[in-house]
Amino acid sequence: xxxxxxxxxxxxxxxxxxxxxxxxxxxxxxxxxxxxxxxxxxxxxxxxxxxxxxxxxxxxxxxxxxxxxxxxxxxxxxxxxxxxxxxxx
Amino acid sequence: xxxxxxxxxxxxxxxxxxxxxxxxxxxxxxxxxxxxxxxxxxxxxxxxxxxxxxxxxxxxxxxxxxxxxxxxxxxxxxxxxxxxxxxxxxxxxxxxxxxxxxxxxxxxxxxxxxxxxxxxxxxxxxxxxxxxxxxxxxxxxxxxxxxxxxxxxxxxxxxxxxxxxxxxxxxxxxxxxxxxxxxxxxxxxxxxxxxxxxxxxxxxxxxxxxxxxxxxxxxxxxxxxxxxxxxxxxxxxxxxxxxxxxxxxxxxxxxxxxxxxxxxxxxxxxxxxxxxxxxxxxxxxxxxxxxxxxxxxxxxxxxxxxxxxxxxxxxxxxxxxxxxxxxxxxxxxxxxxxxxxxxxxxxxxxxxxxxxxxxxxxxxxxxxxxxxxxxxxxxxxxxxxxxxxxxxxxxxxxxxxxxxxxxxxxxxxxxxxxxxxxxxxxxxxxxxxxxxxxxxxxxxxxxxxxxx
Numbered sequence: 001x002x003x004x005x006x007x008x009x010x011x012x013x014x015x016x017x018x019x020x021x022x023x024x025x026x027x028x029x030x031x032x033x034x035x036x037x038x039x040x041x042x043x044x045x046x047x048x049x050x051x052x053x054x055x056x057x058x059x060x061x062x063x064x065x066x067x068x069x070x071x072x073x074x075x076x077x078x079x080x081x082x083x084x085x086x087x088x089x
Numbered sequence: 090x091x092x093x094x095x096x097x098x099x100x101x102x103x104x105x106x107x108x109x110x111x112x113x114x115x116x117x118x119x120x121x122x123x124x125x126x127x128x129x130x131x132x133x134x135x136x137x138x139x140x141x142x143x144x145x146x147x148x149x150x151x152x153x154x155x156x157x158x159x160x161x162x163x164x165x166x167x168x169x170x171x172x173x174x175x176x177x178x179x180x181x182x183x184x185x186x187x188x189x190x191x192x193x194x195x196x197x198x199x200x201x202x203x204x205x206x207x208x209x210x211x212x213x214x215x216x217x218x219x220x221x222x223x224x225x226x227x228x229x230x231x232x233x234x235x236x237x238x239x240x241x242x243x244x245x246x247x248x249x250x251x252x253x254x255x256x257x258x259x260x261x262x263x264x265x266x267x268x269x270x271x272x273x274x275x276x277x278x279x280x281x282x283x284x285x286x287x288x289x290x291x292x293x294x295x296x297x298x299x300x301x302x303x304x305x306x307x308x309x310x311x312x313x314x315x316x317x318x319x320x321x322x323x324x325x326x327x328x329x330x331x332x333x334x335x336x337x338x339x340x341x342x343x344x345x346x347x348x349x350x351x352x353x354x355x356x357x358x359x360x361x362x363x364x365x366x367x368x369x370x371x372x373x374x375x376x377x378x379x380x381x382x383x384x385x386x387x388x389x390x391x392x393x394x395x396x397x398x399x400x401x402x403x404x405x406x407x408x409x410x411x412x413x414x415x416x417x418x419x420x421x422x423x424x425x426x427x428x429x430x431x432x433x434x435x436x437x438x439x440x441x442x443x444x445x446x447x448x449x450x451x452x453x454x455x456x457x458x459x460x461x462x463x464x465x466x467x468x469x470x471x472x473x474x475x476x477x478x479x480x481x482x483x484x485x486x487x488x489x490x491x492x493x494x495x496x497x498x499x500x501x502x503x504x505x506x507x508x509x510x511x512x513x514x515x516x517x518x519x520x521x522x523x524x525x526x527x528x529x530x531x532x533x534x535x536x537x538x539x540x541x
Contacts (some may be wrong), residue, residue, distance in 0.1 A: 002282060004091065004096055004229075006097070006100050008097075008100070034093055036093050036097075043093070043097055044098075045091075045093055045096050047091070057154065057155060058151070058154040058155075060155075061154055068119055073102075076100065076157055077157070078099075078100075078155075078156055078157035079155045079157075080091065081155050081156070081417060082099065082156040082157065082342060082345060083091045083092070083095060083096055084157065085094070085341040085342060085345040086099055086338045086341045086342055086345065087091065087092065087095040087098075087099070087338070
């Protein structure tokens, strides 16, 4: 399955490195990546393939969110279908 | 890849605008539990509920994690208990209520609905006994919700039941007087009750439903309020279009969760309820939507029109987003559960008359509003009769969930806690309707019920 990782917060050095390191650590393969600045905050979006995940989805989501919090950014992992459902007919 | 703006919009809706799934409700039929031995009936009901819903909370928590969207409530509705326990005495029904409460507690669900009876034309023995048991059942249990259907467009209004429910509500208020009469917050009187409603206190598992089913209620007043604020000055066509688009997106999430929950639990998916359900939290208010449309305060002139537009646009947007619509489907206006409604009632902008008018154009009815504790049972029945008439004549569901808060009067506040919120005591008419209510009998079904 694929998931979308959103990283939001104040811009600073190393956010992409931090997030990609976490993905590598848990076996999430980055498929696509983009970043933007919207409404005064930094936002990065990654599409990841989770078929090689080394732990279960919930544990991965919790760990990466915790790492984000420790580094002052909000990192969330959500199944891509919530976006597909909401924005595609 | 998905559009970046779309992804950020979804994340913003959930993080900042309180988008959530309000409830995933499992409907469970209890007809196969019927027994002439009360103890055996209780044991079979406990086993059926706890076995059918054993994975409900776990699956919902998994879905919350996977899709990153909160599922606020996990709930259960059951076959109206008056049918299942038809031979029971009043005390037998109270015991059964405690069994339901224990099952709900053991499963970790916050409410179980279905302590209910249909008496629109008259009451079977079980329905009468269940109604009489309500004050004690609502006092002795924490999670059991009760609903009584006193009218349908086809049958007319059972005014004997309306009269008795006024007295039952007063008794329930008195028996739970130490907690601001909270028993009445779990008791609702209906016209045209739906059989697949996932929302409390009126959720029941209708007799035409499958053995078990998953129904989902969506929410998102904050998302709609934010979208209207963002679109700014525009005419009503654009306003309605804005609400439709956002309602579509909200409902698509409900559809996704409903089908996934049903699939993981191995039970049929029933319906998505296209609802806007507020909470007392900031930014989760239906009144705020109306105010963002241009009203200084909910309850002022123009409120009914604003609500009518909102309610219709929510349905139009939602209906294409899901393959089965049901339940109550519309904007809810419970006073104590909506910060804007609370403020409007407190300031006097929202009166009981305006609230009643609003219920004619939305879901569901006079909901979660507090009135003085010394209100007579006949006046409560008069309030019910008025509201039920709106439902019967307009061929829609209406309901009354009124709390005559014991020991409190106009100017006081009552506090129910959690999602049930808090409310100012609203002013009612002092003039009596007792002679009208005491007539008894049935108000005949309206002429437009004859459609065949």
